[in-house]
Amino acid sequence: MTTLYIVATPIGNLEDLTMRAMRILGEVDYVLCEDTRVTKNLLNHYNIDTPLISYHQHSNLQKVEYIISLLAEGKNLALVTDAGTPGISDPGGMLVQKVIEEFGEDVKIESVPGASAVTAALSISGISADKFFFLGFPPHKKGRQTFLKKILQSEYPVVVYESKHRIIKFLEELKALNEALGVLTPEENEATEAEEFESPSKKKRKKFKEEKKPIHLTSVVVCREISKMFETVYRGELGNIIEKIKSNENDQKGEFVVIVGK
DSSP: OOEEEEEOBOSSOGGGSOHHHHHHHHHSSEEEESOHHHHHHHHHHTTOOOOEEEOOTTOOHHHHHHHHHHHHTTOOEEEOOSSBOTTSSSTHHHHHHHHHHHHGGGSEEEEEOOOOHHHHHHHHHOSOOSSOEEEESOOSSTTHHHHHHHHHHOSSOEEEEEETTTHHHHHHHHHHHHHHTTOOOHHHHHHHHHHHTTSOOHHHHHHHHHHOOOOOOOOEEEEESTTSTTOEEEEEOHHHHHHHHHTOGGGGSSEEEEEEOO
8 A cells, every 4th residue: 555654753863763764764665855965864874775855844836746646656655854753843744634635545644653852852851741732933923922921821831942043032032921921939829829719709710710820930941952962951940041041152053942841
C-alpha cells in the first residue's frame, strides 16, 4: 500500500534518529524536506542516498500537486522537517490534510515518532506536565497581546517556541504584562478565591470566575539549543532569566523553548 511516512528527526544531536526512522528514510522513494541542505547532512551521516524534494511553508500549489501525483503513482514518501516532528509548528499538517482529502484510505499515513522540542523541554523543566498547553510561536503583531494574556491566564503550564531574534522581546513583554495585570501571589489568589466564594450567590461566583486575575507565575524555564553542543537551561524568576540571556550575546543565539509554569 502506498504510504506517506511522517518522520521525526533529531532536534540537535544526529544520534537521536531512531533505527526505524533510519530504515524508512532509506527505503522510501523520496524524502520531502524543509531544507534540502539540512536533511542532506542528516542522510549523509547515515549513508542514505534517497532523493530529496523540497517542501516547506512557502511551497506553492504546483509543488503540492506534484507530491500528490507521486503518491498517485504508488511512490512511498517520507516527510521530515529540519528538526523534530513534522506538523508541530510547520506546514506538515496541511500536506497530511490534503493527502487525506485526495486519497482517503487509499494512501496510508504512518507516524514514525521521535524527537520533539516540546516534550524534550518539558522533560527537563522540573515543572509538572500532567496537563499543559502548547501554543507554538507567538504572533509578531496582530493578536500578540491576546496571546500573552492566554499564557498568563492559563491554569496549566504553557509551552511556546521563540526565535533568537525575538526571545528577549517576548520575555520582556510577558514580564511587563504580568506586572501590569497585577498578578496575585499564590497565597493572595487562594485567599481571594475563598472570600469571593463564601457567598452562595451564583451570579457572584460567575462574575468572580469571569474577572479572576491570572494565576501567579511560580516558575519559568527557558531551554536553548536542546540536545546540541551549547544546550542551556534557564530556570527561576523571569527577570533574572532575562538578565542572564541579555548579559551574553552567545546566549541569544539558537532556538528557544519557553515553559511558563503555574
